[in-house]
Amino acid sequence: MKKRHKLSIAILFGFYIAVLPLNASFFPYLMYEKELPNHMRIVVVPIRDARTVSFATLVRTGSRNETDEGYTGYAHLLEHMMFRGSENYSTEDRVNLLYRYGGDSNAFTSMDYTCYTVSCDPAGLEEVLALEADRLMRLSLKKEDFKAETGAVIGEFGISEKYPSNRMDNALRGCMFQGHTYEHSVIGYREDVMNMPEGYKYIREFYIKEYRPDKTIMFIAGKIDKPGEVLSKAGDLFSGWTYKPAPLPTIRPSLKPVSCRDTLYDATIPAPRVKIAWKIPGYAQDCLGHIAARILAEHYFSDNSPLMMKLRDEKKWISSGTYNVPLTIDPYWISLDLVLTEEGVGAAIGDYVLGILQDSRYTLKAGELESLKKRQFYKTHMQLSSPSSILGVLADYAHIKGDPQEINHYFLTLERLEILDVRLCKEKYLTRRNQSELWMFAR
Amino acid sequence: MKKILLSGLFLILIAGCDREIPAWYAYIPHESSPIVSVSLRFDTGSAIEPEDKKGISRLTMMSVLEHSTKQSSRSEILKELNDRAISERIIVDTDVSTFLFRLHKDHMDTWLSLFKQRFYNPAFAEHEVQLLIRQETERLEHKILYRSEDLSRDVLVDKLFSGHPYAGLSVGYPYTLMKLSGEDLKVWWEQSFSVHNMHVAVSGPVSPDQQDKLIEILSDFHPRVHPPVPELPPPVFPDTIHYVLIDNGSDVSAVSLGWHLPFNRSDKKFYPSWIFSSYLGEHRTFYGHLMKELRVKRGFNYGDYAYSEHFVQNHHSVFPQPGHPRLYQYFSIWIRPLKNQNVPFALRLVFHDLENFQKYGLDSLDYAHTKDFLISYINLYAQNQADYLGFSQDYAYYGLENFPASAQQWLDSTDYQTGQDIIKDAIDLYRMVVVVVGGDTDSLETILTENLPVSPLYTTQPGADVLKRDQGIEAFPLPPGIIERYGTLDFLQKR
Numbered sequence: 001m002k003k004r005h006k007l008s009i010a011i012l013f014g015f016y017i018a019v020l021p022l023n024a025s026f027f028p029y030l031m032y033e034k035e036l037p038n039h040m041r042i043v044v045v046p047i048r049d050a051r052t053v054s055f056a057t058l059v060r061t062g063s064r065n066e067t068d069e070g071y072t073g074y075a076h077l078l079e080h081m082m083f084r085g086s087e088n089y090s091t092e093d094r095v096n097l098l099y100r101y102g103g104d105s106n107a108f109t110s111m112d113y114t115c116y117t118v119s120c121d122p123a124g125l126e127e128v129l130a131l132e133a134d135r136l137m138r139l140s141l142k143k144e145d146f147k148a149e150t151g152a153v154i155g156e157f158g159i160s161e162k163y164p165s166n167r168m169d170n171a172l173r174g175c176m177f178q179g180h181t182y183e184h185s186v187i188g189y190r191e192d193v194m195n196m197p198e199g200y201k202y203i204r205e206f207y208i209k210e211y212r213p214d215k216t217i218m219f220i221a222g223k224i225d226k227p228g229e230v231l232s233k234a235g236d237l238f239s240g241w242t243y244k245p246a247p248l249p250t251i252r253p254s255l256k257p258v259s260c261r262d263t264l265y266d267a268t269i270p271a272p273r274v275k276i277a278w279k280i281p282g283y284a285q286d287c288l289g290h291i292a293a294r295i296l297a298e299h300y301f302s303d304n305s306p307l308m309m310k311l312r313d314e315k316k317w318i319s320s321g322t323y324n325v326p327l328t329i330d331p332y333w334i335s336l337d338l339v340l341t342e343e344g345v346g347a348a349i350g351d352y353v354l355g356i357l358q359d360s361r362y363t364l365k366a367g368e369l370e371s372l373k374k375r376q377f378y379k380t381h382m383q384l385s386s387p388s389s390i391l392g393v394l395a396d397y398a399h400i401k402g403d404p405q406e407i408n409h410y411f412l413t414l415e416r417l418e419i420l421d422v423r424l425c426k427e428k429y430l431t432r433r434n435q436s437e438l439w440m441f442a443r
Numbered sequence: 444m445k446k447i448l449l450s451g452l453f454l455i456l457i458a459g460c461d462r463e464i465p466a467w468y469a470y471i472p473h474e475s476s477p478i479v480s481v482s483l484r485f486d487t488g489s490a491i492e493p494e495d496k497k498g499i500s501r502l503t504m505m506s507v508l509e510h511s512t513k514q515s516s517r518s519e520i521l522k523e524l525n526d527r528a529i530s531e532r533i534i535v536d537t538d539v540s541t542f543l544f545r546l547h548k549d550h551m552d553t554w555l556s557l558f559k560q561r562f563y564n565p566a567f568a569e570h571e572v573q574l575l576i577r578q579e580t581e582r583l584e585h586k587i588l589y590r591s592e593d594l595s596r597d598v599l600v601d602k603l604f605s606g607h608p609y610a611g612l613s614v615g616y617p618y619t620l621m622k623l624s625g626e627d628l629k630v631w632w633e634q635s636f637s638v639h640n641m642h643v644a645v646s647g648p649v650s651p652d653q654q655d656k657l658i659e660i661l662s663d664f665h666p667r668v669h670p671p672v673p674e675l676p677p678p679v680f681p682d683t684i685h686y687v688l689i690d691n692g693s694d695v696s697a698v699s700l701g702w703h704l705p706f707n708r709s710d711k712k713f714y715p716s717w718i719f720s721s722y723l724g725e726h727r728t729f730y731g732h733l734m735k736e737l738r739v740k741r742g743f744n745y746g747d748y749a750y751s752e753h754f755v756q757n758h759h760s761v762f763p764q765p766g767h768p769r770l771y772q773y774f775s776i777w778i779r780p781l782k783n784q785n786v787p788f789a790l791r792l793v794f795h796d797l798e799n800f801q802k803y804g805l806d807s808l809d810y811a812h813t814k815d816f817l818i819s820y821i822n823l824y825a826q827n828q829a830d831y832l833g834f835s836q837d838y839a840y841y842g843l844e845n846f847p848a849s850a851q852q853w854l855d856s857t858d859y860q861t862g863q864d865i866i867k868d869a870i871d872l873y874r875m876v877v878v879v880v881g882g883d884t885d886s887l888e889t890i891l892t893e894n895l896p897v898s899p900l901y902t903t904q905p906g907a908d909v910l911k912r913d914q915g916i917e918a919f920p921l922p923p924g925i926i927e928r929y930g931t932l933d934f935l936q937k938r
Binding site for chain 1: 477517518527530545550584589592693694695730739740741744760761762782815816819820821823826827828829903906
């Protein structure tokens with residue numbers, strides 16, 4: 001069935017390899033896709049009723065790729081420099097062009113990838129395409145711009161390091177992911193950030209090494225009447241992007257259990273906090289295990305789970321709690337952040353949580369698994385509300401393996417997930433020897 | 444101010460429905476998406492809250508959505524909502540308060556039943572309300588302590604509207620929240636929210652039967668209650684500049700400054716002022732004059748923007764969040780954190796340039812380009828149905844039809860010369876409030892008091908043209924005014 005669709009669309013659009021999602025697949029829009037000889041991918045998603053057009057350019061480089069000591073934070077710094085002009089468009093040209101089409105241009109950097117977004121009037125589609133191509137392939141990286149931009153990053157660091165949650169994240173990841181680049185935050189270590197003004201030579205090397213067509217996917221969605229033409233124009237623009245396929249640094253994932261314990265002190269915090277985390281498989285190495293871990297997190301740590309109700313309503317140990325399981329390439333964490341009612345409960349809470357995880361009365365049942373699968377299905381569906389949000393969701397899944405169809409694979413795997421997979425995941429990862437805890441108390 | 448009924452804005456389509464559609468109900472068909480959006484807005488907000496009950500509207504609405512009813516426990520309700528990924532939010536502002544619902548069409552019937560139960564029979568259970576108060580208080584203290592940028596903007600509004608119902612935080616204060624009980628919330632719900640101060644906008648694939656059901660539920664919502672209409676006197680403009688310095692011991696300082704505007708979006712004069720704020724800098728974009736001067740040329744900070752009305756960022760987007768229409772507006776400038784040493788220079792640059800704009804206005808090309816930009820840019824405000832409903836309701840508040848077309852027409856309708864005069868008139872340089880939240884405020888106070896010249900501190904030396912311009916700014920006299928000093932937590936203390 002899938003092959004037949006591929007063929008029929010390929011005939012329609014000549015040489016393009018375009019893929020229609022399977023009828024049973026998750027993503028509800030038609031996706032036209034093309035892979036260039038240099039391995040860059042371009043994806044076009046026309047959306048009926050849209051009044052605007054959006055671009056999301058995914059470069060599969062984030063803080064995970066910062067392997068050189070003393071140079072953390074450079075993926076993020078490079079994201080800043082991408083707004084500082086390219087060979088054929090100065091900063092001012094870029095601003096003027098986007099301005100003409102009422103455009104919004106932004107970007108963010110995560111651990112695994114960097115994503116550049118533009119939304120604008122559909123009349124600007126072709127010119128914006130050329131603008132985006134130019135900065136990806138021919139970034140200016142002028143020294144004076146670089147120096148000025150390091151000032152902006154240092155300012156951003158000043159804001160970010162104040163938040164207790166960031167300080168807790170940094171301390172815990174520093175212990176849990178030693179030897180892996182997830183050890184440092186996206187913005188980088190303080191010392192490295194402060195030294196950035198001296199890193200001009202390095203950022204040029206980083207750009208050449210990491211920004212390559214085989215690590216890039218451009219998504220375009222919105223009011224697009226002729227997706228084939230858009231693919232063709234994008235293909236022409238990017239076909240000249242060449243690169244020397246130099247080997248990229250090896251990043252070794254480790255699932256070795258780890259159990260860190262530490263306490264931070266801050267006299268100003270309004271309430272004591274604890275962060276409990278478990279190392280779990282990365283999606284790239286073990287997608288089933290990763291998805292199972294996400295299901296477990298939702299089961300045990302959602303706001304109305306038995307554990308959270310006990311902690312909050314019965315024991316009155318916490319006033320609130322949130323959990324987080326980022327979709328990552330390599331092993332990362334399920335983290336549970338709890339705001340405590342008093343410091344005295346801090347020491348006992350980790351054991352109590354573990355006790356509930358090991359108590360068979362709270363083990364996930366088959367019926368509950370089906371509900372949680374539906375919950376994930378609808379939750380993601382609800383995010384597909386505008387061209388820019390659709391692209392944001394697509395990029396987040398696609399970043400893992402560079403496959404724009406990853407969102408469909410994810411939900412197919414989720415559908416196949418069985419209760420045994422989830423129990424196995426719990427037995428392997430939600431254990432005492434794989435549980436880390438970090439407290440933050442007023443001194 | 445003239446207000447029109449939102450229902451007049453939309454094509455009302457309820458196929459097969461013979462009965463009369465109430466004036467408070469509007470439906471926008473949008474059937475290509477499986478998502479249903481419902482925006483339920485009440486003409487009530489923090490401006491009518493008594494001084495000692497600040498935050499009660501927000502707390503009441505949260506309790507209705509998130510807590511037990513007389514029939515179901517909180518846990519049962521949450522499970523129903525979570526399993527269906529139904530999104531529910533509230534937005535409380537001074538003049539209006541909004542419930543926003545987003546759900547997949549598969550779940551409309553379940554949601555209607557959950558909605559009815561909660562709107563008609565909220566329990567306001569004391570233990571749940573007290574827990575919510577605790578959570579809100581912690582969130583508030585956390586925000587005040589760690590989000591200096593938000594604090595600078597909150598203090599700006601508070602000081603500009605000192606003595607006016609707009610003053611203070613719409614989320615309340617620890618000392619007001621802690622005094623509230625479940626019974627207070629129940630009374631507030633029953634006296635401030637009813638079918639008589641309500642506007643409903645619905646979009647998405649909703650069947651005629653489901654629409655009928657929603658109308659039926661809402662038609663009977665507190666029908667005998669006629670909530671008080673907020674009485675909002677004009678704010679008193681300050682008679683001099685107020686410099687408000689809040690010391691948090693940080694290396695960097697966030698700056699917000701602003702002044703009153705004698706018009707809002709319902710007035711033709713608003714649109715040139717909007718062009719001016721957009722020229723100075725749209726929120727989180729690189730286009731603006733201030734962004735170019737402070738970040739691009741000088742590398743001072745992360746961003747610098749201006750606003751011609753009250754602005755709240757719409758989640759992670761760069762656009763405004765709907766749900767904040769206000770009768771009285773103000774113009775503001777937001778300088779994101781910069782090194783403490785650079786605050787005097789940045790302030791001088793802003794005052795210097797504002798003084799120039801007040802004398803000479805905007806260049807005609809800049810005016811035309813900014814106007815064209817805005818006409819296009821406003822299309823990005825509402826990229827999804829829920830935002831479209833919200834902005835349409837905001838425009839209806841101002842008596843305007845057809846978002847965004849009406850704004851685009853008004854932008855286009857003012858000629859350059861008239862626009863110039865409005866911009867020059869609207870810059871109120873000497874009745875401004877300037878808020879600085881950061882460290883080393885002792886030095887800043889001395890510099891302000893004695894008007895000492897200060898050179899900028901650069902990470903890297905900018906070009907000769909920038910340095911030359913700096914010379915004219917370093918000693919630019921800052922207007923004298925009243926200097927007020929506070930600690931970070933002072934803002935949360937009893938007023």
